[in-house]
Amino acid sequence: MGTNPRPRAVFMAFGTKGDVYPLAAIASALASDQEHYHVVFITHAEHQDIIYHLEAKNVSFLSVTTPSVLSARQFDKLGWNIAELYQIDCVVAAPYVVPYSAPSSFERCFKKELPFLYKYLHEGSANEVCWNDVEHWMWPLFTEEWGTWRSDCLHLSPLPFMDPVTNLPIWHKRVKSPLLLYGFSKEIVECPGYWPSNAHVCGFWFLPPEWHFSCNKCREILASTFPRFSIKKNSLCANHTGLQSFLMDESSSCLPIFIGLSSIGSMGFIRNPEAFLSVLEVVIKTTFYRFVLFSAGYEPLDAAINLFIGTSSGSDNPSNLNYGQDCRFLFGGRLLCFSGTVPYMWLFPRCAAVIHHGGSGASAAALHAGVSQILCPFILDQFYWAERLCWLGVSPAPLERLHLLPENSDAESIKKAADMLIKAINLALSPTMKEQALKIAEILSAEDGVAEALKILKEQVINHAGDGLD
Structure with a gap:
């Protein structure tokens, strides 16, 4: 009888050091706390200076060749699409406030062109994907650029939450609101009530200082x-x-x-x-x-x-x-x-x-x-x-x-x-x-953002995961 493979947690962190290092801190903490997990960290090849420290924590490092300065901070959308393809949990983690918002005409055009999907999203319960998630960070997923890539490269429906055959919302299946972790302090950033219900502000995420020498x-x-x-x-x-x-x-x-x-x-x-x-x-x-x-x-x-x-x-x-x-x-x-x-x-x-x-x-x-x-x-x-x-x-x-x-x-x-x-x-x-x-x-000084992020991951993802998260 074969043994079950180790559960896997894959971290995708694209951008400059300020984008990547905070996620490396969480990956390192997760690998130390959950030793039975195979933790993988994917980022730009130019960030290889942290390989030694990641491997010391039993985190595998995989590199991509795209320059970090060309990343448009869209890795959360990339991760979501890949997670949908493989039907695994997706957690969005950002050390900064989402620096972009939907165009002012987005909701009006969405409602006109996709009335059934608009209704589907507005009927979602507090713990399910709803319009708040779309407005806060998911709206680019519904643009033509992502739709073409989803269809041509991943063979998914051009739009999330849509049946590729009927081109209608998947009424019979409600996707839970993705866990969204923010790596800053509530004492510094105001958290409006209209943010998605599953958004958590953890505190700042710092790498162990010795990694920076x-x-x-x-x-x-x-x-x-x-x-x-x-x-x-x-x-x-x-x-x-x-x-x-x-x-x-x-x-x-x-x-x-x-x-x-x-x-x-x-x-x-x-x-x-x-x-x-x-x-x-x-x-x-x-x-x-x-x-x-x-x-x-x-x-x-x-x-x-x-x-x-x-x-x-x-x-x-x-x-x-x-x-x-x-x-x-x-x-x-x-x-x-x-x-x-x-x-x-x-x-x-x-x-x-x-x-x-x-x-x-x-x-x-x-x-x-x-x-x-x-x-x-x-x-x-x-x-x-x-x-x-x-x-x-x-x-x-x-x-x-x-x-x-x-x-x-x-x-x-x-x-x-x-x-x-x-x-x-x-x-x-x-x-x-x-x-x-x-x-x-x-x-x-009383906050520990990495510890808080790890606590939330364990409570909401790891304890319920089947074979990994993205």
């Missing part, structure tokens, strides 16, 4: 007997004493300010990295601020940094002679450019403020660290986070793109951007904003 030696030094990680330790390895010394410099009157734009460079938004650095140079010469700039491995920005180093005198940046390749100093040693990675959870508490693009991961890490923020959004949910954090009182009004990344290098453009950035920094460092950031961090 690009340096194995630093990771080993900071590892401790604490169940997860000791973010209070200050010691880094010998190759990163420059970063450590810069953060712990007691001779400075202010902690350094972090600035990082993550994948914004690879998306093509940093068109003039020299102008960006010139803005920081003017800010540094005009104020007493110091900055830690994370280049995120974006080659044009790293090249611009090297160009500035090459054109400056040795006395301006003597520290470049003494520290590792991923630590470079500019502008009299007041700008540290770092091309590696360290956990935001470790770094941000050592900074006075955080300047970033408004990604959900950076926003969450800064909120937990209790530091004020300055956001310059570029796409999708970044605008939501920028507005939301301003409303919460932990960030000034969002910067316009040209006030951080001017496209022109003329003196007028650089000075205008620098003036706006200085104004935003002064507001972020005001006592009122700093106090509000600490207050919110205290509230969030």
Whole structure:
């Protein structure tokens, strides 16, 4: 007699690190908690830096070759269709608020063109797929683009919940409302009553901090007997004493300010990295601020940094002679450019403020660290986070793109951007904003988003699953 195969849980996470890493945190937690499950994680090949950590948790890694920057955050729709094909449970998980809504004419056109399906969806009970699910996140499934793919590639009916033969709703079968998990805090994001009944806000999802170190030696030094990680330790390895010394410099009157734009460079938004650095140079010469700039491995920005180093005198940046390749100093040693990675959870508490693009991961890490923020959004949910954090009182009004990344290098453009950035920094460092950031961090400290997501998965999916989930 053959043995039953292990149940399988497949995670599909497409997009940039901010989209992928939170899902990896849940996959890792599920594999550790449900050891009899075969957990599979599917994502872009460029995220292979987490393979080692996933495999250490017995999570299998499968890669796709599509670039992450081209993903339109439609993987929830892809997963739904594939789950329908194989008749398995589908769970939608997002670390951000759904950043798109249906066109204003969508419901009117839907009701006119698909009256029976419209009726079917409005008659669904609280626990069944209904119009709330469609309005909230499923509406693109009913567009021509997805319909053609469903029909031609998956051999499903062009529209969900429709009989492919009669082209009428499947009245005899009601699909349960898909579980929707959100990786942010109820204390930060308002949850309207019209959201689907099966939407759950868990709290922010963070990877174990040690996963974020690009340096194995630093990771080993900071590892401790604490169940997860000791973010209070200050010691880094010998190759990163420059970063450590810069953060712990007691001779400075202010902690350094972090600035990082993550994948914004690879998306093509940093068109003039020299102008960006010139803005920081003017800010540094005009104020007493110091900055830690994370280049995120974006080659044009790293090249611009090297160009500035090459054109400056040795006395301006003597520290470049003494520290590792991923630590470079500019502008009299007041700008540290770092091309590696360290956990935001470790770094941000050592900074006075955080300047970033408004990604959900950076926003969450800064909120937990209790530091004020300055956001310059570029796409999708970044605008939501920028507005939301301003409303919460932990960030000034969002910067316009040209006030951080001017496209022109003329003196007028650089000075205008620098003036706006200085104004935003002064507001972020005001006592009122700093106090509000600490207050919110205290509230969030009681949350564990990954544990909550795992609890819900176990209660609503795993305990009822036959042979896996998607």
